[in-house]
Amino acid sequence: MPERSIGPVTARRFVCAEPITLAAGVTLPGWELAYETYGTLNAARSNAVLICHALSGHHHVAGYYTDAPKNIGWWDNLIGPGKPLDTNRFFVVGVNNLGGCHGSTGPSSLNPATGEPWGADFPVVTVSDWVRAQAKLADALGIESWAAVVGGSLGGMQALQWTIDLPERVRHALVIAAAPRLTAENIAFNDVARQAIITDPEFHGGNFYRHNVRPTRGLRLARMLGHITYLSDDQMAEKFGRKRRPSAGSYGFGVEFEIESYLRYQGDKFAGWFDANTYLLMTKALDYFDPAEAHGGDLATALAAARAKFLVVAFTTDWRFSPARSREIVNALVKNKHAVSYSEITSPHGHDAFLMDDHYYHTVLAAYLRNVET
Amino acid sequence: MPERSIGPVTARRFVCAEPITLAAGVTLPGWELAYETYGTLNAARSNAVLICHALSGHHHVAGYYTDAPKNIGWWDNLIGPGKPLDTNRFFVVGVNNLGGCHGSTGPSSLNPATGEPWGADFPVVTVSDWVRAQAKLADALGIESWAAVVGGSLGGMQALQWTIDLPERVRHALVIAAAPRLTAENIAFNDVARQAIITDPEFHGGNFYRHNVRPTRGLRLARMLGHITYLSDDQMAEKFGRKRRPSAGSYGFGVEFEIESYLRYQGDKFAGWFDANTYLLMTKALDYFDPAEAHGGDLATALAAARAKFLVVAFTTDWRFSPARSREIVNALVKNKHAVSYSEITSPHGHDAFLMDDHYYHTVLAAYLRNVET
Numbered sequence: 001m002p003e004r005s006i007g008p009v010t011a012r013r014f015v016c017a018e019p020i021t022l023a024a025g026v027t028l029p030g031w032e033l034a035y036e037t038y039g040t041l042n043a044a045r046s047n048a049v050l051i052c053h054a055l056s057g058h059h060h061v062a063g064y065y066t067d068a069p070k071n072i073g074w075w076d077n078l079i080g081p082g083k084p085l086d087t088n089r090f091f092v093v094g095v096n097n098l099g100g101c102h103g104s105t106g107p108s109s110l111n112p113a114t115g116e117p118w119g120a121d122f123p124v125v126t127v128s129d130w131v132r133a134q135a136k137l138a139d140a141l142g143i144e145s146w147a148a149v150v151g152g153s154l155g156g157m158q159a160l161q162w163t164i165d166l167p168e169r170v171r172h173a174l175v176i177a178a179a180p181r182l183t184a185e186n187i188a189f190n191d192v193a194r195q196a197i198i199t200d201p202e203f204h205g206g207n208f209y210r211h212n213v214r215p216t217r218g219l220r221l222a223r224m225l226g227h228i229t230y231l232s233d234d235q236m237a238e239k240f241g242r243k244r245r246p247s248a249g250s251y252g253f254g255v256e257f258e259i260e261s262y263l264r265y266q267g268d269k270f271a272g273w274f275d276a277n278t279y280l281l282m283t284k285a286l287d288y289f290d291p292a293e294a295h296g297g298d299l300a301t302a303l304a305a306a307r308a309k310f311l312v313v314a315f316t317t318d319w320r321f322s323p324a325r326s327r328e329i330v331n332a333l334v335k336n337k338h339a340v341s342y343s344e345i346t347s348p349h350g351h352d353a354f355l356m357d358d359h360y361y362h363t364v365l366a367a368y369l370r371n372v373e374t
Numbered sequence: 375m376p377e378r379s380i381g382p383v384t385a386r387r388f389v390c391a392e393p394i395t396l397a398a399g400v401t402l403p404g405w406e407l408a409y410e411t412y413g414t415l416n417a418a419r420s421n422a423v424l425i426c427h428a429l430s431g432h433h434h435v436a437g438y439y440t441d442a443p444k445n446i447g448w449w450d451n452l453i454g455p456g457k458p459l460d461t462n463r464f465f466v467v468g469v470n471n472l473g474g475c476h477g478s479t480g481p482s483s484l485n486p487a488t489g490e491p492w493g494a495d496f497p498v499v500t501v502s503d504w505v506r507a508q509a510k511l512a513d514a515l516g517i518e519s520w521a522a523v524v525g526g527s528l529g530g531m532q533a534l535q536w537t538i539d540l541p542e543r544v545r546h547a548l549v550i551a552a553a554p555r556l557t558a559e560n561i562a563f564n565d566v567a568r569q570a571i572i573t574d575p576e577f578h579g580g581n582f583y584r585h586n587v588r589p590t591r592g593l594r595l596a597r598m599l600g601h602i603t604y605l606s607d608d609q610m611a612e613k614f615g616r617k618r619r620p621s622a623g624s625y626g627f628g629v630e631f632e633i634e635s636y637l638r639y640q641g642d643k644f645a646g647w648f649d650a651n652t653y654l655l656m657t658k659a660l661d662y663f664d665p666a667e668a669h670g671g672d673l674a675t676a677l678a679a680a681r682a683k684f685l686v687v688a689f690t691t692d693w694r695f696s697p698a699r700s701r702e703i704v705n706a707l708v709k710n711k712h713a714v715s716y717s718e719i720t721s722p723h724g725h726d727a728f729l730m731d732d733h734y735y736h737t738v739l740a741a742y743l744r745n746v747e748t
Contacts, residue, residue, distance in 0.1 A: 024625035124625040184610035184633040185602060191634045192598045195641075198627060199591045201575055217573045221595065224566045228559060236558035242664065251398035251498040253572060253654060257661065259558040260565045267569075280627060287631065290616065 006038045006080045006087055009063035009073070011103065014137045020098075026123035029112060033137055034096040034103025035059045038079060039087035041141070047374035048091045048143040050134060051075065052151030052158035055226070055282045056274060058102035061094035062087075077357040084366035089374055090147065098133045099125040099281040107277030108209060118277075120206025125281055127154075127161045127289045134158075135166055147372050148172040149308075152354035153321065154282065157289045160329065163306040164291050172372050173306075174365070176313040177354040179325035180299050180332070181290040186320070189229055190283040193222035197276045206277055215276045220267035222279060227266050232317035232350030292332075299332035309339040311368045313361070315353035316346050341368060380412045380454045380461055383437035383447070385477065388511045394472075400497035403486060407511055408433045408470040408477025412453060413461035415515070421748035422465045422517040424508060425449065426525030426532035429600070429656045430648060432476035435468035436461075451731040458740035463748055464521065472507045473499040473655040481651030482583060492651075494580025499655055501528075501535045501663045508532075509540055521746050522546040523682075526728035527695065528656065531663045534703065537680035538665050546746050547680075548739070550687040551728040553699035554673050554706070555664040560694070563603055564657040567596035571650045580651055589650045594641035596653060601640050606691035606724030666706075673706035683713040685742045687735070689727035690720050715742060 014033045021027045036059050041048060051061045053074075062079035064072045079085045079092055096104040099122065107122035138146070149159040149170050156178025162170045182190070197203055200218030204211050228236075240259040248256040255261045295301035310333055314326035323344045333340040343364045347353040353361065388407045395401045410433050415422060425435045427448075436453035438446045453459045453466055470478040473496065481496035512520070523533040523544050530552025536544045556564070571577055574592030578585050614633040622630040629635045669675035684707055688700035697718050707714040717738045721727040727735070 181616065183607060184614040184616065184631070185605075185607045187616070187631050188598075188602045188610065188633050188637055191631075191637060192595060192602070194627060195598065195638065196570065196595050199595070221566060221570055221573070224562075224569065225599065228562045228566070231559075233557060233559045236562065240558040242555065242558065242561070242667075253568060253658070257558070257561050257565075259562050263562055263565060264569065284627070293616075 004080045004082045005076065006063040008066045009036050009038065009060075010065075011036055011059060013103065014140055016136050016140075018136070020129075020133060020136070022123050022129045023126040024123040028098075028105060028123075031098065031105040031133070032103075033059075033098070033105075033133060034100075035137060036061065036063075036073075036094045038062050038092040038094075039090050041091040041143070042374060045142050045144065046147060047089060048093060048138075048141070048146050049085060050138070050146050050149045050162075051079070051092060051094045052130075052134075052149065052155035053094070053097065054151070054153035054155045055279075055286070056270070057155065058100060059094040059096040059104075060102070062092065074355065078362065078365065084362045085150070085369055090369075093137070093141065093143075095134055095137060097125070097130045099278055099285075101275030101278040106275065107206070107281070108275050117207075117209040119209055120277070122277060122281070124284050124288075127157050127285055128165055130158055130285070131161050131165045134162075135169065138169070145169045145171055147374055148174055148369070150174040150176070151178070152176040153178060153351065154286055154289075157286075161289075161291060163308040163310075164302060167305050167307040170308040172311070173308045174311045174313070174368070175326075175329060177315055177318055177321055177326075177351055178329070179321040180292060180328050182287055187287050189225060190287055193225055194280055194283055196221040196225070197280060203276060208276065214271075216271040219274060219276050219279060220264075220271040223270035223274075224263045224267040227263055229320045230350055230352045232319065232348060234317060235348045235350055238348070299328065300335040303332050303338065304336055306333075306336070306338055310341070311365075312340060312342045313354070313364065314344050315349065315351070316344060317348055318351045318353060320351040378454045378456045379450065380437040382440045383410050383412065383434070384439075385410055385433060387477065388514055390510050390514075392510070394503075394507060394510070396497050396503045397500040398497040402472075402479060402497075405472065405479040405507070406477075407472070407479075407507060408474075409511060410434060410437075410447075410468045411515075412436050412466040412468075413464050415465040415517070416748060419516050419518065420521060421463060422467060422512075422515070422520050423459060424512070424520050424523045424536075425453070425466060425468045426504075426508075426523065426529035427468070427471065428525070428527035428529045429653075429660070430644070431529065432474060433468040433470040433478075434476070436466065448729065452736065452739065458736045459524070459743055464743075467511070467515070467517075469508055469511060471499070471504045473652055473659075475649030475652040480649065481580070481655070482649050491581075491583040493583055494651070496651060496655070498658050498662075501531050501659055502539055504532055504659070505535050505539045509543065512543065519543045519545055521748055522548055522743070524548040524550070525552070526550040527552060527725065528660055528663075531660075535663075535665060537682040537684075538676060541679050541681040544682040546685070547682045548685045548687070548742070549700070549703060551689055551692055551695055551700075551725055552703070553695040554666060554702050556661055561661050563599060564661055567599055568654055568657055570595040570599075571654060577650060582650070588645075590645040593648060593650050593653060594638075594645040597644035597648075598637045598641040601637055603694045604724055604726045606693065606722060608691060609722045609724055612722070673702065674709040677706050677712065678710055680707075680710070680712055684715070685739075686714060686716045687728070687738065688718050689723065689725070690718060691722055692725045692727060694725040
């Protein structure tokens, strides 16, 4: 067992018989969320921390499965006994979002009306939908308010949305490598990824399940493209540069440069397991996220009702959601005189930095979380 | 006829019976280049300017065709009587590169050995190959040395290569919005575009011609992605932002944001006419371009033999080939004590700025070209 690991964990199911009507106007008659918990909920039920995942994340955030010891949670470097998010103090909850493909109700789940996978009929979900579903899970766990809601990227957007939609239920929000809304360029990258999937002949309009195929070509391209935006230009230059593969032929279209090998490997790996419809839904939730929109574009007004204290973290080389985007959030919070700490971490790792075990970054999170009362 | 237009022009064919052996080791037994000329070659044959095209460009650089008056050359704003590249003084030559799809020998041309289109068998071409082929055209036109070789982006790389490969034949090189070599990130974007094309089921390993189909899905994605890198983030934000299409539905995957509409339109338009194999070849020529490679990575050494004078131009918001990349070229020239002027143009238009009719940019080009002796 790795040092300070939370150790073996078990995925759980929260089954909700109460229907939920989503922003898209569609009602899911019954639904469920896959989740995990680490640490112990205290008697006052006041030490719970919610971890929100990003585009391709899920509820398996820390620890490992006994029957799959190499399947370690995606934020395991952050969460565990003695780690920055210390499970000796906190009761940590990881959850797979609605629309996901890791056990929560999503496009590959059976639609009770037809007995077949939802496929293209699964409704578009929004960040606010996720917050409402996560709140139902909190109810079921007896958690009235979260000590903290924590997330990076799309997960940070959920943390922010929690403070707006359910202000009394969040005491601290840790909004990491996020943005208050996507730019046209962000949306453009998402749309290319979506078009890659949708125009893959094996997508079958989203109903590929019944054809027993998967749009792996499109998913692979989407992931390759995504990876370019997750890394920094400098890091790519340092890690790959113009290096050739030792075995590479030349004057052809096989793998030749190391960067091609890396991207194609990442694309193939991802295409092998991720659900194409979930990918579409997650990117659309990103595109729609814009809490200021209902307030004439004014983010400060949108955040006026928030009651949480905030830690906003950005990374210098993140060009997907640059520090300038995080500062928009900080400025809107400051305008409201909300308590906010802001940390801009010098990191070469681009957007992916939020997942990395960076000493300074983890020190900042640990210091902030040490002052979060349980 | 638009003011100061060169007017109606005619495309010409240069047929070369002499075989050319390319860097890839393949010999084209006979080959041809489509080209156009504007203005008049003077008696001393000393006023010729070569225009090199970028990824999707061609030989139709200025003027229009009598039978297609709306088909105006891609750099018409620059070239014509009284324009910065003044056809009252200069004899301007536009050429479609080997491997192209606008009349020069390329993948859709017939392979004399089989009587069928070359398709996947057409060799990868390099920037140096193009320079050699263009030199044969110069020979045929009786042009011993170019007053100037001019190009933007991949065209700028050709101008640079001319000064290295045939230093006695170039008196001035105008290297615009270029770079001395691609970064890992540049190659990564190219590889995603190539993989989109190659994995399109209608690509048929490059031999789609004989199947009477075209890999339009892949080409469309490649072009959508390309467009993101041609524009600046700021310009996209200003032009499209998060604006919705008036007719857009919501909570679906149709066109909803204006930026989606723009990208898909550009992708569809391009996929309707461009040759997929040519797209692959052009991106590969970009990836391979690295004149410093043969000199231990030292660009100054690579440029030591150059005899031309240089104008290097970059645009502030170009993130495909940023001003820092142009300054690498400038520094290598300065190290050699070559004559070089450098202009960094403030423009919101990103990489595409080199094609735009920007007053300050055109003033810089006009001022430089006025001092080019004919």
